[in-house]
Amino acid sequence: MEQSNFNERVKLAFKMSGLSQHQLAEKVGISQPAIQKILSGRSNSSRKLVEIANALDVDLFWLTTGSGEMKKGNINSNAKILGTIDDWDSNTPLDDDEVEVPFYKDIRLSAGNGFADDIEDYNGCKLRLSKSTMRRYGIDKNCTVCLTVYGDSMEPVFRDGATVAIDRADRHIRDGKIYAINHDGLLRIKILEKLPGNQIKIKSYNSGYDDEIVLQDEITILGRVWWQSSILD
Numbered sequence: 258m259e260q261s262n263f264n265e266r267v268k269l270a271f272k273m274s275g276l277s278q279h280q281l282a283e284k285v286g287i288s289q290p291a292i293q294k295i296l297s298g299r300s301n302s303s304r305k306l307v308e309i310a311n312a313l314d315v316d317l318f319w320l321t322t323g324s325g326e327m328k329k330g331n332i333n334s335n336a337k338i339l340g341t342i343d344d345w346d347s348n349t350p351l352d353d354d355e356v357e358v359p360f361y362k363d364i365r366l367s368a369g370n371g372f373a374d375d376i377e378d379y380n381g382c383k384l385r386l387s388k389s390t391m392r393r394y395g396i397d398k399n400c401t402v403c404l405t406v407y408g409d410s411m412e413p414v415f416r417d418g419a420t421v422a423i424d425r426a427d428r429h430i431r432d433g434k435i436y437a438i439n440h441d442g443l444l445r446i447k448i449l450e451k452l453p454g455n456q457i458k459i460k461s462y463n464s465g466y467d468d469e470i471v472l473q474d475e476i477t478i479l480g481r482v483w484w485q486s487s488i489l490d
Contacts (some may be wrong), residue, residue: 285308297479322435354389359404362405405418418487420486440459455473
């Protein structure tokens with residue numbers, strides 16, 4: 258997570274929330290001076306990401322990465338999976354603001370230690386996404402696929418069982434962004450950072466997982482994760 262950009266998003270969401278610093282502190286469960294440090298960029302608030310997003314009524318994925326829609330619920334309402342709801346099937350006409358993209362429903366990306374599989378094992382499922390959202394973020398529908406994430410190494414941003422969309426045209430590493438990678442036959446979803454000597458740091462959001470250092474030649478970048486949807490318990 259890029260700390261400076263994160264703090265800018267927190268400040269924007271705070272300004273739009275209409276809350277006072279005292280009110281936000283109460284909602285998050287920390288002191289007002291701690292809130293001041295977060296808003297000024299002097300504090301690492303990674304342990305309170307979920308509470309801050311909920312208190313400011315913004316989407317957690319947007320708050321931590323800058324991708325997707327700012328307000329809660331907009332991303333999740335952005336997609337429909339054909340065949341999972343009785344009212345929808347493959348013959349249902351697309352809305353004017355919808356496109357269909359492949360959904361590799363049986364292939365899972367690991368947010369843990371890895372899951373071996375072939376990303377091209379397409380099963381025919383499709384997921385509907387908003388054209389306007391894809392235009393806003395410069396995503397080509399022909400380069401987008403959706404997969405399922407499992408594991409807890411990327412919590413709280415990615416929950417076990419979340420659906421993610423990958424832009425397969427975006428394979429250039431930008432530090433702090435989230436990518437789907439093939440690591441020695443294991444499909445993984447991780448934060449990547451470049452290091453000297455053609456090395457890559459593989460990071461998780463969950464502090465219980467250690468960073469890994471690998472040579473760039475050891476991984477294949479499948480695409481950047483730009484969208485996610487998950488069910489909250």
